[in-house]
Structures are given as structure tokens and as C-alpha cells.
Amino acid sequence: MKETPSPAPRDVPAKRGRPKGQSRAHHDxxxxxxxxxxxxxxxxxxxxxxxxxxxxxxxALGLSLPRYYLLEDRALQGMLVACEPRSxxxxxxxxxxxxxxRRECDQLRRDCTRQQTLxxxxxxxxxxxxPTPVARGPERNGKKRRRRRPTARALRVAARLKExxxxxxxxxxxxxxxxx
Numbered sequence: 001m002k003e004t005p006s007p008a009p010r011d012v013p014a015k016r017g018r019p020k021g022q023s024r025a026h027h028d029x030x031x032x033x034x035x036x037x038x039x040x041x042x043x044x045x046x047x048x049x050x051x052x053x054x055x056x057x058x059x060a061l062g063l064s065l066p067r068y069y070l071l072e073d074r075a076l077q078g079m080l081v082a083c084e085p086r087s088x089x090x091x092x093x094x095x096x097x098x099x100x101x102r103r104e105c106d107q108l109r110r111d112c113t114r115q116q117t118l119x120x121x122x123x124x125x126x127x128x129x130x131p132t133p134v135a136r137g138p139e140r141n142g143k144k145r146r147r148r149r150p151t152a153r154a155l156r157v158a159a160r161l162k163e164x165x166x167x168x169x170x171x172x173x174x175x176x177x178x179x180x
Contacts, residue, residue, distance in 0.1 A: 044075050 030038050043057040052060070058068035092100075123130060 040071055041075065044072050047072070 043061050046052045047054050047057045058065045
């Protein structure tokens with residue numbers, strides 16, 4: 001009987017994947033987080049697991065108890081948000097959102113023009129005269145617009161303000177005292 005040689009170690013394909021007991025999420029846990037954020041998260045997790053009391057965690061972090069509870073509440077809110085299901089696929093890019101808004105704007109302009117055309121056709125059909133265009137600017141119907149006169153109360157307030165600005169600060173001098 002002839003023995004077959006076992007393959008050399010380099011011929012054996014390497015196992016792929018993660019070491020047993022280590023999930024993919026733990027591989028980069030905390031990557032990009034500051035050391036302070038990691039300390040806070042560890043302390044909050046220890047309290048939630050029952051390893052520490054909130055008072056002990058607050059003392060270890062150098063925080064007051066109310067501040068610890070505030071941070072714990074924020075951490076739990078963040079966990080809830082992170083547990084929400086994610087939408088599938090890529091989200092809209094700013095460029096595609098802008099293009100969609102421009103398309104919608106063009107469509108609304110076309111709809112507005114169509115409605116204006118329908119209104120004019122209906123007016124002609126029933127014999128209504130088209131409305132006269134509204135004059136804009138300082139002249140209306142060939143007349144200049146009259147300037148609005150300011151109210152008397154406003155003039156009095158303005159005069160008082162101007163008077164207060166003109167008067168220099170009067171230096172208080174001591175009145176001469178009579179020596180007896």
C-alpha cells in the first residue's frame with residue numbers, strides 16, 4: 001500500500017471569516033470614537049448590566065448623578081435610533097434631490113400656464129373682459145404716487161431722539177459752598 005503524502009501547510013486554504021465567538025460588529029467597535037465616549041459607554045453598560053450602581057459610575061466618571069442620568073438617557077435614545085430598520089439601497093444624493101425638485105418646479109410651471117390658459121378661454125367663452133394688468137412702480141395710471149406723510153407722533157419721537165443725541169453730557173460741578 002502506498003501512502004499519499006499529506007499536503008504541505010501552504011497548500012491548505014486558510015480559513016476565512018472571523019475567529020470563533022467574535023462577531024463582525026465587534027471587530028471595529030468604537031472605531032472613530034473618542035476615549036471619553038468609550039469611557040462613558042463602558043460605565044453606562046456596566047450600570048445597565050448591574051455591575052455598578054449609577055452613583056458609583058457617576059463618581060468614577062467624575063460627574064454628578066443627574067448628569068450621569070442625562071448621559072444614560074441620551075445613550076439609550078441613540079440605541080433606539082440605531083435599532084430602527086434601515087432603508088434598502090442608496091439614499092438620494094443632493095444632486096439627484098436638486099434635479100427632482102427642478103423637474104417638479106418645471107411641471108408645476110407647466111400646470112400653472114395650462115390653468116391660466118383654461119381661465120382665459122373660459123372668460124372669452126362667457127364674454128368676460130380680461131382683467132387689466134396691475135401697474136407696478138411709482139406711477140399708476142399716469143399719476144405719480146403721493147408720498148406718505150409721517151405721523152405727528154413719529155415726528156415727535158424722532159425729534160426727541162435727535163435732541164438727546166445733540167446734547168453733550170453735562171458735567172456735574174459741585175456748587176460753591178458757603179464757609180461760615
